[in-house]
Amino acid sequence: MFRLRSLILCTALVIPLAACSGKDASQAQNGLNSALHTGYGSVENGTAWRDIWDSLSNRLQRDGLDAARTQELFARLNTPRTLVPMGAKIKELYSAQFLPSKTSKPVKTAKPRQKSQLERTLGVPGPWYKDVVTRASAAACLDFIRTNCAAFRQAQRIYGVPPEIGAALLFVETRLGRVLGRENAFYSLASMAVTRSPETIADYLDDLPGISTRKAWVRSRMETKADWAYDELKALLEYCFANGIDPYSVPGSIYGAIGMCQFMPSNLPRFAADGDSDGIINIFEAPDAIASLSRYLKENGWKRGMTQREQAKVLLRYNKSTTYANTILALARYITFLEHPALARKAANASALSSKTKRGPTVKASAAKVKRNARKSTAKTRKL
Structure with a gap:
C-alpha cells in the first residue's frame, strides 16, 4: 500500500x-x-x-x-x-x-503517402495527432522539463527514459497535467x-x-x-x-484513467513511483507522475540505446496506437531540436514548408494555369 x-x-x-x-x-x-x-x-x-x-x-x-x-x-x-x-x-x-471500416477497402488509385518536410526533418514518420507536433507544444514541454529538471534527471538515471520522451508522453496524455x-x-x-x-x-x-x-x-x-x-x-x-x-x-477519463499519466487504478500498485522521495505517491503531481510513467516504460521493455523502432514498440504498450507512438517520438525530437538554435530554425522552416505544401499546390497550379492560358490567348490574338 x-x-x-x-x-x-x-x-x-x-x-x-x-x-x-x-x-x-x-x-x-x-x-x-x-x-x-x-x-x-x-x-x-x-x-x-x-x-x-x-x-x-x-x-x-x-x-x-x-x-x-x-x-x-x-x-x-x-x-x-x-x-x-x-x-x-x-x-x-x-x-x-x-x-x-471506411478505410479498410484498398483504393486502387491512391498514391503512397508522402512524408512531409517536417517528418523528414525530425526523422520520425507520421501519421501524428493533429496540431501536437508543433513548436508551441515542444516549447511548453521544454519549459516543463526545466521546471521539473530534478525529477526528470532522477527518472532518467533510474529508468533510462529521456526527459523529452517523458514530457512528450505527458503532453499527449493530459497536456502536461492541464487536462485530467x-x-x-x-x-x-x-x-x-x-x-x-x-x-x-x-x-x-x-x-x-x-x-x-x-x-x-x-x-x-x-x-x-x-x-x-x-x-x-x-x-x-x-x-x-x-x-x-x-x-x-x-x-x-470516461473509463476511469486518472492522474497526469492516465493510469488505470489497477496499475497504481504495480507502476506508481515516488519521484520526489517524500514517502508519498501522488500521480497528480509532476515528480511522481514522471517517475511512474518512466517506471512503466522500463518494466515494459524500455532500455538505453534503443532504436526508434524499438522505442515505438514500448510506447505501443502504453497505448496500442501507431499514431500515438509516432506523435510522442516526433514531439520528443522537436523538443531536442529546440535546445539547439540551428536545429530549431530547421524544424521551424520545415514546419512552415509543410503547412504551405498542404494548401499551396492547388493554388500554385491554378495560378500557373492562368498564366499559361493568358500567354496562349495573347499568342492567338497576335496571330489574328
Missing part, C-alpha cells in the same frame, strides 16, 4: 463536503450529484437505481472494502448510474467487430460495473446493423466489461481509502 496526500483539484466534481455542515452540506451534495453527470446525455430513470447502488456497495464490502467507508460513500451517491461509459464502449467494440479528464472516475467505473444488460443501453445499439441477431455477443461483452470495471473500481477505492482521499475528488 502507498499513501497519497489529499488532492485539492479545481474541477466541477471537487466539493469539500467535510467543510460543510447541515444545510450547507446538503446543498453541496446536491451540487455534487448534479455535477456527476454533467455532460452525460444518458442516465437511468426511475427509483431502482438506489437498490443498484446498495447492491454494489454490499458486494464491495464482501470483497474486503471497509464497510463504514463504503456505506458512507454510496449513501452520498444520490444520482442514477450513467449509461454513457458502457454504451459508448460496447458501440465501439461492436463497430470494430462487425462493421467494415472531465468525469469522476468513481462514478464512471461504478456505473459501468452495474450495467450488464443490453436492454439498458438500447439507445446506443438500436441503430447498429445486425444488432438484433447479436444480442448474446453484446451481453457477453457487457458482462466482461462490467467485471473489468468492478475490479478497477475496487482498486480505485482501495487507493482512496488507504490515502484518505475522497473518491468524488478524483477526476478521470
Whole structure:
C-alpha cells in the first residue's frame, strides 16, 4: 500500500463536503450529484437505481472494502448510474467487430503517402495527432522539463527514459497535467460495473446493423466489461481509502484513467513511483507522475540505446496506437531540436514548408494555369 496526500483539484466534481455542515452540506451534495453527470446525455430513470447502488456497495464490502467507508460513500451517491461509459464502449467494440471500416477497402488509385518536410526533418514518420507536433507544444514541454529538471534527471538515471520522451508522453496524455479528464472516475467505473444488460443501453445499439441477431455477443461483452470495471473500481477505492482521499475528488477519463499519466487504478500498485522521495505517491503531481510513467516504460521493455523502432514498440504498450507512438517520438525530437538554435530554425522552416505544401499546390497550379492560358490567348490574338 502507498499513501497519497489529499488532492485539492479545481474541477466541477471537487466539493469539500467535510467543510460543510447541515444545510450547507446538503446543498453541496446536491451540487455534487448534479455535477456527476454533467455532460452525460444518458442516465437511468426511475427509483431502482438506489437498490443498484446498495447492491454494489454490499458486494464491495464482501470483497474486503471497509464497510463504514463504503456505506458512507454510496449513501452520498444520490444520482442514477450513467449509461454513457458502457454504451459508448460496447458501440465501439461492436463497430470494430462487425462493421467494415471506411478505410479498410484498398483504393486502387491512391498514391503512397508522402512524408512531409517536417517528418523528414525530425526523422520520425507520421501519421501524428493533429496540431501536437508543433513548436508551441515542444516549447511548453521544454519549459516543463526545466521546471521539473530534478525529477526528470532522477527518472532518467533510474529508468533510462529521456526527459523529452517523458514530457512528450505527458503532453499527449493530459497536456502536461492541464487536462485530467472531465468525469469522476468513481462514478464512471461504478456505473459501468452495474450495467450488464443490453436492454439498458438500447439507445446506443438500436441503430447498429445486425444488432438484433447479436444480442448474446453484446451481453457477453457487457458482462466482461462490467467485471473489468468492478475490479478497477475496487482498486480505485482501495487507493482512496488507504490515502484518505475522497473518491468524488478524483477526476478521470470516461473509463476511469486518472492522474497526469492516465493510469488505470489497477496499475497504481504495480507502476506508481515516488519521484520526489517524500514517502508519498501522488500521480497528480509532476515528480511522481514522471517517475511512474518512466517506471512503466522500463518494466515494459524500455532500455538505453534503443532504436526508434524499438522505442515505438514500448510506447505501443502504453497505448496500442501507431499514431500515438509516432506523435510522442516526433514531439520528443522537436523538443531536442529546440535546445539547439540551428536545429530549431530547421524544424521551424520545415514546419512552415509543410503547412504551405498542404494548401499551396492547388493554388500554385491554378495560378500557373492562368498564366499559361493568358500567354496562349495573347499568342492567338497576335496571330489574328
